[in-house]
Amino acid sequence: MNPSSIGVLLLVEDNDDDVLLIRETIQDANFAQRIFIVTDGEQAMEFLRKDGQYKEVPVPNIIILDIRMPKKDGFKVLREIKENPGLCHIPVIILTASDKEKDMMKSYEKGASSYIVKPAEHAKFCDMIRHMVFYWKSVASIPAAPDPSA
Amino acid sequence: MAVQTQPVEILLVEDNEDDIVYFEEVLIGSKILNTVHVAHDGEDAMAFLRKEGRHRNAPTPNLIFLDIKLPKKDGFDVLREMHADSALRQIPVFMLTTSENLEDEYQSFMQGARGYLNKPAAFDRLFRALQSMKIYWSLVTIQPTPA
Numbered sequence: 107m108n109p110s111s112i113g114v115l116l117l118v119e120d121n122d123d124d125v126l127l128i129r130e131t132i133q134d135a136n137f138a139q140r141i142f143i144v145t146d147g148e149q150a151m152e153f154l155r156k157d158g159q160y161k162e163v164p165v166p167n168i169i170i171l172d173i174r175m176p177k178k179d180g181f182k183v184l185r186e187i188k189e190n191p192g193l194c195h196i197p198v199i200i201l202t203a204s205d206k207e208k209d210m211m212k213s214y215e216k217g218a219s220s221y222i223v224k225p226a227e228h229a230k231f232c233d234m235i236r237h238m239v240f241y242w243k244s245v246a247s248i249p250a251a252p253d254p255s256a
Numbered sequence: 257m258a259v260q261t262q263p264v265e266i267l268l269v270e271d272n273e274d275d276i277v278y279f280e281e282v283l284i285g286s287k288i289l290n291t292v293h294v295a296h297d298g299e300d301a302m303a304f305l306r307k308e309g310r311h312r313n314a315p316t317p318n319l320i321f322l323d324i325k326l327p328k329k330d331g332f333d334v335l336r337e338m339h340a341d342s343a344l345r346q347i348p349v350f351m352l353t354t355s356e357n358l359e360d361e362y363q364s365f366m367q368g369a370r371g372y373l374n375k376p377a378a379f380d381r382l383f384r385a386l387q388s389m390k391i392y393w394s395l396v397t398i399q400p401t402p403a
């Protein structure tokens with residue numbers, strides 16, 4: 107595992123402004139070697155299962171997942187990830203506008219590693235992303251992608 | 257955003273006396289985190305969490321640092337038992353290890369640990385790691401309030 111970045115990040119987010127902000131901040135911080143973005147829950151599962159157009163994509167080392175999304179919401183995606191033996195080791199960070207206690211509890215119950223509420227203020231949002239990047243890059247170990255030949 | 261203002265109760269599950277002293281010095285001495293309770297093996301950890309025997313007045317911890325290699329019951333057994341118990345599965349658990357064992361990392365996340373930390377050998381590195389962890393945990397993420 108390269109200690110300077112976490113490898114492959116999958117961002118699951120349908121809001122274009124949030125995608126732009128998150129991507130810029132994590133790129134500036136050299137968080138991931140590769141960032142893939144999908145905009146709804148169905149696409150996220152297609153990516154993770156390497157279906158259709160995603161046949162050649164790598165297994166991500168970490169996933170940032172929104173809750174409220176079209177087609178399939180973040181809870182369903184999280185449950186499918188954690189029930190899949192090939193995916194359940196991947197840390198999932200919930201990044202959402204919802205500060206509802208029940209959403210937070212449900213996320214941890216289903217196996218999220220962190221629950222982060224998006225602040226409305228731009229500067230604060232960037233700060234939070236930077237702290238998140240620093241923590242996952244420098245403090246916590248993240249499992250490397252499995253060796254496909256193993 | 258919920259900011260942690262209550263004292264943070266930490267359960268450190270660790271059998272190595274040097275590591276216990278080392279962690280306590282960093283956790284208490286730096287005032288990064290508040291109260292540290294120590295369990296010396298996996299069975300003692302489960303008794304603490306279930307408030308059994310000498311632990312009947314123990315608080316429910318806000319955070320657990322759990323060594324993997326432990327006498328009597330190892331860290332993964334503790335994690336499995338916690339996960340099977342609806343009253344305990346919400347408590348964030350961070351696995352501690354001195355080795356970079358990929359299988360242990362996988363197992364930790366697969367069994368519901370929130371994080372996996374390699375114990376830094378240097379005091380200042382551990383201090384910085386816990387400081388970053390505190391910021392991330394209390395100011396960036398939100399956590400369930402213990403019952």
